[in-house]
Amino acid sequence: MRFPLHITTDMIKHQIRHGLKGNTRYPFVLMLEPLYTCNLACLGCSVERHTGRIEDRLTLDECLQAADDSGAPVVSLCGGEPTIYPELKGLVEGIIARKRHIYLCTNGLLLDRTVYGVVAPHNRMTINIHLDGLKQTHDQVCDREGVFEKAIEMIREGKRLGYRITTNTTIFKETDLDEVEVLCRLLREHRVDGMLLSPGYQYASVESDFFLAREEIHQKFQRVLDLSKQYRLTSTPMFLEFAAGMREYPCSPWSTVTYTPQGWRGPCYLIGEKYYRTFEEFWQSVDWDYWESRQDPRCYNCKMHSGFEASVVRGLRNSPKDMLRMAIWNFLE
Numbered sequence: 001m002r003f004p005l006h007i008t009t010d011m012i013k014h015q016i017r018h019g020l021k022g023n024t025r026y027p028f029v030l031m032l033e034p035l036y037t038c039n040l041a042c043l044g045c046s047v048e049r050h051t052g053r054i055e056d057r058l059t060l061d062e063c064l065q066a067a068d069d070s071g072a073p074v075v076s077l078c079g080g081e082p083t084i085y086p087e088l089k090g091l092v093e094g095i096i097a098r099k100r101h102i103y104l105c106t107n108g109l110l111l112d113r114t115v116y117g118v119v120a121p122h123n124r125m126t127i128n129i130h131l132d133g134l135k136q137t138h139d140q141v142c143d144r145e146g147v148f149e150k151a152i153e154m155i156r157e158g159k160r161l162g163y164r165i166t167t168n169t170t171i172f173k174e175t176d177l178d179e180v181e182v183l184c185r186l187l188r189e190h191r192v193d194g195m196l197l198s199p200g201y202q203y204a205s206v207e208s209d210f211f212l213a214r215e216e217i218h219q220k221f222q223r224v225l226d227l228s229k230q231y232r233l234t235s236t237p238m239f240l241e242f243a244a245g246m247r248e249y250p251c252s253p254w255s256t257v258t259y260t261p262q263g264w265r266g267p268c269y270l271i272g273e274k275y276y277r278t279f280e281e282f283w284q285s286v287d288w289d290y291w292e293s294r295q296d297p298r299c300y301n302c303k304m305h306s307g308f309e310a311s312v313v314r315g316l317r318n319s320p321k322d323m324l325r326m327a328i329w330n331f332l333e
């Protein structure tokens, strides 16, 4: 199975529950940024994340309230670097007590100090380690020597201790897909439970030509589609075809909602046009019709899974063929 059965069944139950209420838009994933502080300053990350000031941190109660308010079955702990968050253990336990699933998104540097032996392995928690290439590339992206080797060491140790481990690789304009294939092979040897290869996005706040324009995304993801036949990628086949320019979807920005020390980010994970104090205010204020339509210039090059994987799920009801492919992909491959 691609994902553990309980994640799949929880997601299906979530959709049925909302379907019975007649809701067509609802969050699937909460991107929770407990703090902006990070122990790295990677290329392509917006600089305002590295302030390290105490007011750039959410309290544990605020984090758990956000999980309650969004109702999303999956909570992705990101940031900043969540393994720096002092109340991480309480946060993980609080989210698990709410019967949600956690993706702990980390650069891996502190796993042996703040997670392994501190937060017990649980079938509701996946550790998702960032790796943008092999040693030279990843250390260059992270702007620090040794980050790649530490991440690999932490993957090995995490698997030994019984944690569920996945990886997340951003495909940049400069990314060499031959190198990505070698990385996938290495990660398979380390028995990772899944690999996410996602297109980079041109953040308004990042002045860099690292990120991919639409045609370049299509070319790179044609190759990723080939890789998906050999390696355990976690993106759905329809999403990869979308990223490769072979099909179109509207966006579903409401499917992935983001809570940060500044409040609820709207309209989407990528665009922080405005921050809202309460979930209700955020949910009612964002013009979802406008952002679904992708008519905003900032949406033109966007192929982010956070906006489109839910669109894939929405599209299944119109295509029995896609539904069958999805079932085979999840349950049998």
Ligand code: SF4
Pocket: 251, 252, 253, 267, 268, 269, 270, 271, 291, 292, 294, 298, 299, 302, 303, 304, 306, 307
């Ligand atoms: S297309 Fe991308 S940038 Fe635009 S709303 Fe969707 S996720 Fe956000």
